Amino acid sequence: MSKRKPAAHPVPLSPEALYRVCDPALFDFATTADLPDEADEPGPALGQDRAVEAIRFAIGMRHRGFNLFALGEEGTGRRNLILGHLREAAAARPPSDDWGYVENFAEAARPRALRLPAGRARALERDMAHLVEELGHALPAAFEAEEYRARRQMVETEAKQQREEAFSAIQQDAEAHGIALIRTPMGLGLAPSKGDEVLPPDEFKQLPDEVQTRLRAEMERLQERLESTIKQVPRWERDTRTRLRELEREAVGHAIAHLMDDLKGDWADLPEVLAYLDEVAGDVALNAQDFLPEADDAERREGRPRGPDGRFRKYRVNVLVCREGETGAPVVMETYPTQPNIIGRVEHIAQYGTLITDFNLIKAGSLHRANGGYLVLDALKLLMHPFAWEDLKRALRDREIRIESPGQAMGLISTLSLEPQPIPLDVKVVLVGDPMLYYLLSHNDPEFSELFKVSADFDWRMDRSEANTVLLARSVAGLARKEGLRPLERGAVARIVEQASREVGDSSRLSTHMASLADLVREADYWAGEDGAAHVSAAHVARAVAASVRRLDRVRDNVQEEMLAGTVHINTEGEAVGQINGLAVLELGRFSFGRPTRVTARVRFGKGDVVDIEREVQLGGPIHGKGVMILSSYLASRYATELPMALSATLVFEQSYGGIEGDSASSTELYALLSALADLPIRQNLAVTGSIDQFGRIQAIGGVNEKIEGFFDLCRARGLDGSHGVLIPAANVRHLMLREDVVEAARAGLFSVYPVETVDQGMTLLTGVPAGERDADGKFPTGSINRRVAARLGAFMRRAEDLALPRPPVGMGRNGNGG
Structure with missing residues (x-):
C-alpha cells in the first residue's frame, strides 16, 4: 500500500497568476491607423481552421448529399465566414439559368417550366408581350383585307346557293305534280295546289279518288325527299364552318408568319422555346377571333378583365428567376424560411366571389433563386415553420422543386389550383444552428445525416498564442477602419486581448466571439468620443467594460x-463549527456574477445517512446529488473501511430558495461536514469552491473568476484586513483573469487566492490544524483533523455496538429454548 504524500500548506497565488497581461510591446504599431491597407480586412476565420476546412470541402464536393451544417455559438462569425467563402466560390462559376413558367395549351392546370440561359428570360417576356401587341394589329387587318372578305363571301355564297338549289329542285318537282312547297311556323311543308293557290281541304275532298290518291303518293315522295335534304343542311353548315375556319387559319397564318419567323429567328438556339412558339402559333390560329374588336366588346359586356390581364394572359411569360446582370452563381440567404418562401407558392385572386389562378400567379421561392448556387438558412427558424423542413428535405432528396401548398398536399383545400411542372434542383444548402440542434437532428431524423453529410464546427475559443494575438489585433484594426471608428492605441488593443481571455474564462485562450469583441471596440470608441480623444486608449476600453x-x-x-x-x-x-462560505454563480442572460452562500452541516449518531436537504426537497439537481454521494463515498472509504458508519448528517445551503445544480460545492459541503465531525471551527473570512472525487482530490469548476469576485466584493464592502481569501482548485489557476481591483488587493496583501489540490490541504488552511496522515500502523497523528474525525466516527460505531441486541447462542432459537 503506497503511502500518501503529506498535505502541503497552500500558498497564496502571486498577483501575476491572477491576471495574464498582454504586453503592448507585442504589437509593432503605435495605433491601428499605422497598419497597411492589406491588413485591414477583418479576419472572421480567426481560430476557425477546422470549420474553414469543412466549408471548403463542402463547397468543392459536388456529389449528392454533401450539404453543410454550420454549428457553433451565435456571434462567432459563422454567417459572415460562410457567406464569404460561398461568394468566393460562386464568383468562379458561371451564372445559373433563368427559369419561367408558360401556358400548357394541352392542360392549363399543369403549367410548363421553361429553362433559359442566364439573362434571357426577360427578353422572352418582352418578345411575347410585343407579339401579342402586334397580333392585335395584324389579325384584325388580315380579317379586314379584301381578299379575305371576298373569299369568305364566296364560301358563304356557295353554301347559300347549295341550299337554295336543293330546295328549288324540290319546289320545281312539286309544282310539276300539282303540289306547293309552303313555309309554316313548324318549318317547310307540302300541300296540293291549284295554279298558284293552295287547294283548300274541302276542295281537295271533292277531287276524284284517283286524283287524291295520286297527290297523296306524290306528297309522300316529296316529303321523303324534303326530309332527306333538311337532314343534309347541318352537314352543309358544318362543312361551311370548316371551310371558314380553314380560311381563317390560312389568313392568320399569312398574317403572323412574318412575326413568328422573326421571333423564332431570335430564339433559334433554344429548341424548347421554338416548341413553345409553335404551340403559341397553333393556339392563336384556333382563337384568332379573340384579337378582334368584337371580343373587346364582349369582355366589356361580361365584365371580364381586358387587355394583357384578360384573355391574353396565357401568352405571357411568368419570369420566375432572372439572372440578368449577374456574373456568378447565386448565393441566397433566406431570413424567413417558411414553406412558401422556400419552395415557392401559387397565389389566387378573387373574381366575382371566386378564387382563381393561373401560371402567372406562380411565385418563386428561395430554392428557385439559389438554384445552381448556394442557399443559407437558419436551422432553428426553419424547424419552427410547419412543413418547411420536410419540403426542403423532399426537394434535396428528389433533386427537384415541386410547388405544392400544405393544404393542397393534405387534401384540405378544394379550390382549383395548379400543379406546376417540377423544376430540376442543383443547389448546395447550408444550415446554421447551435450544436445541440445539430446533435438532436442527427439522433432523431434519419434523413438528416444523408442530406447534410458535412459539419463545420465553429469553436468559441482559440489558443492565446502570439500569432493568434497578433491576428486578433489586426481583426480589431480592420473593424475600426471598416466602420470608420477612431484608431486604437496598442495599449487599447492589448486590453481587448485581455478581455478576450476574460470572456472565455481562461488566461491561455482567446474568445472567438467576434460579435461581443466588436461591440467592445464600438463602445470604447464611444467613450473616446465623449472624452474628445483622437485615439481609443486602454482606459476607454476599460471604461467600456465597466459600463x-x-x-x-x-x-x-x-x-x-x-x-x-x-x-x-x-x-x-x-x-464557526460546521459552517462555511460557499460560492455560486448566477446567470442573468449574458451577465453572470458570483454569490457567496452559507453551507452548514450537523452530525449525530445514526444509521450512516448523509442527508442532502436540497435534494430531499427537490431543489437539488442530479449533478448536485452526485457530488453529495461522492463525498459520502469518500467519507466512508477513508474513515470507516471495516465497520459501517453510525452517522447521521444533514447538509444544507442556508437561505437558498431556488434550484441548485452542479457539483462545484461538493468540497464545500465536505469541509463543513468534517468540521462538524472534528468539532473544529472554520475560518469565516475564507470562501471555498471546487468539486471532489472519491479520493479526496479537488477538481476544477466553472465560473471561477465570478465566484472569487463575488466574495471579494462582499469582503471589500465590510473592510479588507488581509485575512480574507478564497480557496480554489489548483486546476483552475490557468482560468484566472480577475478584475483589476482584485489583483491590486492581492498585490497589497489584502486578499488571497489559494490553490488547493486535496481535501486535507483545504481543511488545514480553513482550520489552522494539520489534517494528518496515517502512520505505518494506520493511525492518524494525535490532535490532527483526521484523528478527531476518525475518533468521532469510532465513538458513534461503539455506541451502535452497545445498543445492538445480543445474538442468540448457536443452535438456539429466538425464544432461547432451542425451539
Whole structure:
C-alpha cells in the first residue's frame, strides 16, 4: 500500500497568476491607423481552421448529399465566414439559368417550366408581350383585307346557293305534280295546289279518288325527299364552318408568319422555346377571333378583365428567376424560411366571389433563386415553420422543386389550383444552428445525416498564442477602419486581448466571439468620443467594460445589499463549527456574477445517512446529488473501511430558495461536514469552491473568476484586513483573469487566492490544524483533523455496538429454548 504524500500548506497565488497581461510591446504599431491597407480586412476565420476546412470541402464536393451544417455559438462569425467563402466560390462559376413558367395549351392546370440561359428570360417576356401587341394589329387587318372578305363571301355564297338549289329542285318537282312547297311556323311543308293557290281541304275532298290518291303518293315522295335534304343542311353548315375556319387559319397564318419567323429567328438556339412558339402559333390560329374588336366588346359586356390581364394572359411569360446582370452563381440567404418562401407558392385572386389562378400567379421561392448556387438558412427558424423542413428535405432528396401548398398536399383545400411542372434542383444548402440542434437532428431524423453529410464546427475559443494575438489585433484594426471608428492605441488593443481571455474564462485562450469583441471596440470608441480623444486608449476600453457591467449589475448590487444588511447571513470574520462560505454563480442572460452562500452541516449518531436537504426537497439537481454521494463515498472509504458508519448528517445551503445544480460545492459541503465531525471551527473570512472525487482530490469548476469576485466584493464592502481569501482548485489557476481591483488587493496583501489540490490541504488552511496522515500502523497523528474525525466516527460505531441486541447462542432459537 503506497503511502500518501503529506498535505502541503497552500500558498497564496502571486498577483501575476491572477491576471495574464498582454504586453503592448507585442504589437509593432503605435495605433491601428499605422497598419497597411492589406491588413485591414477583418479576419472572421480567426481560430476557425477546422470549420474553414469543412466549408471548403463542402463547397468543392459536388456529389449528392454533401450539404453543410454550420454549428457553433451565435456571434462567432459563422454567417459572415460562410457567406464569404460561398461568394468566393460562386464568383468562379458561371451564372445559373433563368427559369419561367408558360401556358400548357394541352392542360392549363399543369403549367410548363421553361429553362433559359442566364439573362434571357426577360427578353422572352418582352418578345411575347410585343407579339401579342402586334397580333392585335395584324389579325384584325388580315380579317379586314379584301381578299379575305371576298373569299369568305364566296364560301358563304356557295353554301347559300347549295341550299337554295336543293330546295328549288324540290319546289320545281312539286309544282310539276300539282303540289306547293309552303313555309309554316313548324318549318317547310307540302300541300296540293291549284295554279298558284293552295287547294283548300274541302276542295281537295271533292277531287276524284284517283286524283287524291295520286297527290297523296306524290306528297309522300316529296316529303321523303324534303326530309332527306333538311337532314343534309347541318352537314352543309358544318362543312361551311370548316371551310371558314380553314380560311381563317390560312389568313392568320399569312398574317403572323412574318412575326413568328422573326421571333423564332431570335430564339433559334433554344429548341424548347421554338416548341413553345409553335404551340403559341397553333393556339392563336384556333382563337384568332379573340384579337378582334368584337371580343373587346364582349369582355366589356361580361365584365371580364381586358387587355394583357384578360384573355391574353396565357401568352405571357411568368419570369420566375432572372439572372440578368449577374456574373456568378447565386448565393441566397433566406431570413424567413417558411414553406412558401422556400419552395415557392401559387397565389389566387378573387373574381366575382371566386378564387382563381393561373401560371402567372406562380411565385418563386428561395430554392428557385439559389438554384445552381448556394442557399443559407437558419436551422432553428426553419424547424419552427410547419412543413418547411420536410419540403426542403423532399426537394434535396428528389433533386427537384415541386410547388405544392400544405393544404393542397393534405387534401384540405378544394379550390382549383395548379400543379406546376417540377423544376430540376442543383443547389448546395447550408444550415446554421447551435450544436445541440445539430446533435438532436442527427439522433432523431434519419434523413438528416444523408442530406447534410458535412459539419463545420465553429469553436468559441482559440489558443492565446502570439500569432493568434497578433491576428486578433489586426481583426480589431480592420473593424475600426471598416466602420470608420477612431484608431486604437496598442495599449487599447492589448486590453481587448485581455478581455478576450476574460470572456472565455481562461488566461491561455482567446474568445472567438467576434460579435461581443466588436461591440467592445464600438463602445470604447464611444467613450473616446465623449472624452474628445483622437485615439481609443486602454482606459476607454476599460471604461467600456465597466459600463457594460454597470448596465446589468442591478441584481448583483441588490444581493450584496441584503448580505451587508444582515438579511442574508454571510459571515466574513470569526470562526464557526460546521459552517462555511460557499460560492455560486448566477446567470442573468449574458451577465453572470458570483454569490457567496452559507453551507452548514450537523452530525449525530445514526444509521450512516448523509442527508442532502436540497435534494430531499427537490431543489437539488442530479449533478448536485452526485457530488453529495461522492463525498459520502469518500467519507466512508477513508474513515470507516471495516465497520459501517453510525452517522447521521444533514447538509444544507442556508437561505437558498431556488434550484441548485452542479457539483462545484461538493468540497464545500465536505469541509463543513468534517468540521462538524472534528468539532473544529472554520475560518469565516475564507470562501471555498471546487468539486471532489472519491479520493479526496479537488477538481476544477466553472465560473471561477465570478465566484472569487463575488466574495471579494462582499469582503471589500465590510473592510479588507488581509485575512480574507478564497480557496480554489489548483486546476483552475490557468482560468484566472480577475478584475483589476482584485489583483491590486492581492498585490497589497489584502486578499488571497489559494490553490488547493486535496481535501486535507483545504481543511488545514480553513482550520489552522494539520489534517494528518496515517502512520505505518494506520493511525492518524494525535490532535490532527483526521484523528478527531476518525475518533468521532469510532465513538458513534461503539455506541451502535452497545445498543445492538445480543445474538442468540448457536443452535438456539429466538425464544432461547432451542425451539
